[in-house]
Structure formats: structure tokens, C-alpha cells
Amino acid sequence: MAEQGMIENRTFAxxxxxxxxxxxxxxxxxxxxxxxxxxxxxxxxxxxxDYAATDMFRRVIAHGMWGGGLISAVLGTELPGPGAIYLSQSLRFIRPVGLGDTITASVTVTEKRPEHHIVVFDCRCLNQDGDLVISGQAEVKAPTEKVRRARVALPDVQIRGHDAYRRLIELTCAGEPESTAVAHPCSAAAILAAVEAAEANLIAPVxxxxxxxxxxxxxxASKDIAGFRLVHAEHSHDAAAKAVALVRSGETKLLMKGSLHTDELMEAVVSWATGLRTERRISHAYIMDAPGHPAPLIITDAAINIAPTLGEKADIIRNAIDLAHVIGIDEPKVAIL
Structure with missing residues (x-):
């Protein structure tokens, strides 16, 4: 047997x-x-x-070929090991493998065919209870030359799921789409964003x-906008003012940035006379689906308030807490930097 850190084959002989x-x-x-x-x-x-709980096995199960892959790993790294050529494999899937199951994949030599250095293996996978879950037979062309090498170290892998984002979208698109003033959507990317949001039942764009x-x-953008209302504006500043006016008047409920600069849009938003100010400080928030975190993370403020006072920080936090409640986080935890 090869020492730890080394991989060594067994030749046909x-x-x-x-x-x-x-x-x-x-x-x-x-x-x-x-x-x-x-x-x-x-x-x-x-x-x-959720689906698996209603299926015949009542739990999440492994892909069948995950177990097949374990058999392949034995043949490729242990017996015969490096230099072996897989010729055929039959498998019978007898029992499901579920999360937490410990599987022992083994191969046993049952036949040798000297003419072409073929070796036939009985293949089995047993679970932690000793139950047979997979059985089969493999034919392998065994190596004829000795190989002994350092075992390759596998890289670390991080899985980045998008469950928080998916839940947020499901929560949002479950109701009626909100009327949304899209300010200056004059690029393909801006149009695409508005149309895709409409197609996802998130907004009704103006x-x-x-x-x-x-x-x-x-x-x-190859997108049909015939079904959307258009409000003409002369230029980006005018578009910002008119989009804000639509929200202020109640014709639309949301404001969406198009292809204009953020400063142009915010100038219209923060106007004391015609903007969207309330008794609180206006603030910005990122909603992030972070790897390994079960709920969305809200980072605030990253765009508007550069050096807020203590009172302004209180408003920023209140705004973020209100946003958290809207997206289904009942008791958000707050960390102040």
C-alpha cells in the first residue's frame, strides 16, 4: 500500500x-x-x-452516480490505480443514499484476462448499517508499468448559494407589481433591467x-416596450425631475434609476420643494446575498451620507430596519462601524 501522501498503482502482474x-x-x-x-x-x-419530503424517499438523496463516482475513485486511485483504463461498468441502484449516510465503496478482483491485461471487478457500496446500496461489475485494462507519485492536493471549494436572493425575489413577486417610474432608461442595459423586472412581476414600469x-x-436590447407607458422628457435632468414628480404625486410608488448619473437623480430626490424628503434623513442601502449567511445582509450607507452625525446615523439605522422588516427580517441585528 502506498504511504500517506503518495499514490501508487498495482500492475497487472x-x-x-x-x-x-x-x-x-x-x-x-x-x-x-x-x-x-x-x-x-x-x-x-x-x-x-421541500420537494424531497413529498417524494417516495421522503428525504433528500444523492445522485445515483455519486456512488458510482466512489467506485471510479477506488479503481483510479487504489486498485489498479494510476494507468488503469476504464472499459465498462454496470451498476444496480438498490437503496437510496441520503444526507449523513457513510458509504464504503469497494472493488474485488474476480477475473484476470492476460491477453489484453483486462481485470474484472465486483463493485459494491454499503451504507453505515451494512446495507448494500449499489452493486455492479467493472472491466478495467490494468497498467503494466509501475507508477508511484505524490498525491495531488485538492483545492478548497466554497459553495456560494443564492437562497437568500431567491427567497427575496419570491417574496417580492408574490403580490401585484408596483408602478415604477424609471428615470432616463436610455441604454440597452437600463431597458433590459426594467423589462426583466416587469417580466418577473416585480414592477409595472413607466x-x-x-x-x-x-x-x-x-x-x-431586442425588447418590446409597446405595453409600457412612456413619459417624454427633454434630457436626463428633466427625466429625473419628472420621474420624482410621478412618485411624489402618487402616480407611481417606486423610483428606479436608468442610465443617468446618480447625482442627477438624487438632486431631484432631495429637493425640499419638489423632492421626496420625509422627516428622516435619506439614506442608501445595499442588500447582499452573502455566502454562508442565511438571510440577506443590509449595508448602509455606502453612497449618500459620507460623514453622518449621530442623529443622522439613527435615521440611517431606522431606514435599514424598516427595509429589513419589508423583506421579511423581523428582528434585524445591527452592527455600527
Whole structure:
């Protein structure tokens, strides 16, 4: 057997009938996610706990070929090891493998065919209770030359899920789309954002800006805007003022930035006479779906208030807490930098 840190094969001449090798692995959620990422198999029986609870096995189960991959790993790294060529593999899937199951994958030599250095293996996967979960047979062309090398160190892998973002979108699109004034959507990207938000049932856009430029941007984005209301504005400053006026009057409920500069839009928003000021300080917030964090993170303020006073910080926090309540976070935790 190869020492730790080394990988060494067994040649056809060294292999005997009855030789065996095995590896042991415990299935975790990351295994399932990585297998789905590599294979593209996002069957909800493997990926969706709510769906799996209604399926015949009543739990999330591994992809069948995850166990097959363990058998392949034994053949490729233990017996015969490096230099082996996989020729065929039959598998029977007898029992499901669930999260937390510990699987022992083993191969045993049952036949040698000297003419082409073929070795036949009985293949088995047993769970922690000793139950047979996978059985099969493999044919491998065994190496004839000795190989002994340093075992390659595997990289660390971090899974970045998007559950928080998905839940946020589901929460938002469950109701009626909100009428939204889109200020100066005069680029393909701005039109695309507005149209895709409408298609997701998030907003009902009102496009505010130079009509010719808006239609040209829609053409560049290959998007049909015939169903959207257009409010003509002469230029970006005018578009900002008119979009804010729509929200101020109650014609629309939301304001969305198009392809104008943030300063132009905020100048209209913060106007004492015609803007959208309330008794609180206006503030900005990022909503972030951060890896490994179960709920969205709100970072505030990153754009408007550069050096807020203590009173202004209180308003910024109140605004963020109100936002957290809207997106389903009942008791947000606040960290002040």
C-alpha cells in the first residue's frame, strides 16, 4: 500500500484474484451541490428539501452516480490505480443514499484476462448499517508499468448559494407589481433591467426620458416596450425631475434609476420643494446575498451620507430596519462601524 501522501498503482502482474480495495465517504450537502454543479443534474429530489419530503424517499438523496463516482475513485486511485483504463461498468441502484449516510465503496478482483491485461471487478457500496446500496461489475485494462507519485492536493471549494436572493425575489413577486417610474432608461442595459423586472412581476414600469432614445435603447436590447407607458422628457435632468414628480404625486410608488448619473437623480430626490424628503434623513442601502449567511445582509450607507452625525446615523439605522422588516427580517441585528 502506498504511504500517506503518495499514490501508487498495482500492475497487472501484481494483481491477484480476490484482491480488494475500498474508500469511505460520508455524504453531505456540499457533495450534492458540487455533483449537481458539475453534471447539471438539478433534479429536485436531490436539490429541494421541500420537494424531497413529498417524494417516495421522503428525504433528500444523492445522485445515483455519486456512488458510482466512489467506485471510479477506488479503481483510479487504489486498485489498479494510476494507468488503469476504464472499459465498462454496470451498476444496480438498490437503496437510496441520503444526507449523513457513510458509504464504503469497494472493488474485488474476480477475473484476470492476460491477453489484453483486462481485470474484472465486483463493485459494491454499503451504507453505515451494512446495507448494500449499489452493486455492479467493472472491466478495467490494468497498467503494466509501475507508477508511484505524490498525491495531488485538492483545492478548497466554497459553495456560494443564492437562497437568500431567491427567497427575496419570491417574496417580492408574490403580490401585484408596483408602478415604477424609471428615470432616463436610455441604454440597452437600463431597458433590459426594467423589462426583466416587469417580466418577473416585480414592477409595472413607466419609462421617463427622451422618447426617441428610449425606443432606440429598446431596439438595441431586442425588447418590446409597446405595453409600457412612456413619459417624454427633454434630457436626463428633466427625466429625473419628472420621474420624482410621478412618485411624489402618487402616480407611481417606486423610483428606479436608468442610465443617468446618480447625482442627477438624487438632486431631484432631495429637493425640499419638489423632492421626496420625509422627516428622516435619506439614506442608501445595499442588500447582499452573502455566502454562508442565511438571510440577506443590509449595508448602509455606502453612497449618500459620507460623514453622518449621530442623529443622522439613527435615521440611517431606522431606514435599514424598516427595509429589513419589508423583506421579511423581523428582528434585524445591527452592527455600527
Amino acid at each position: 501484481e494483481i491477484e484474484i480476490g484482491d480488494t480495495a475500498r474508500i469511505i465517504r460520508t455524504l453531505n450537502e456540499q457533495d450534492i451541490q458540487l455533483f449537481a454543479l458539475v453534471s447539471g443534474d438539478v433534479n429536485p429530489a436531490h436539490m429541494d428539501a 419609462l421617463v426620458g427622451p422618447e426617441r432614445k428610449i425606443r432606440q435603447a429598446a431596439q438595441e
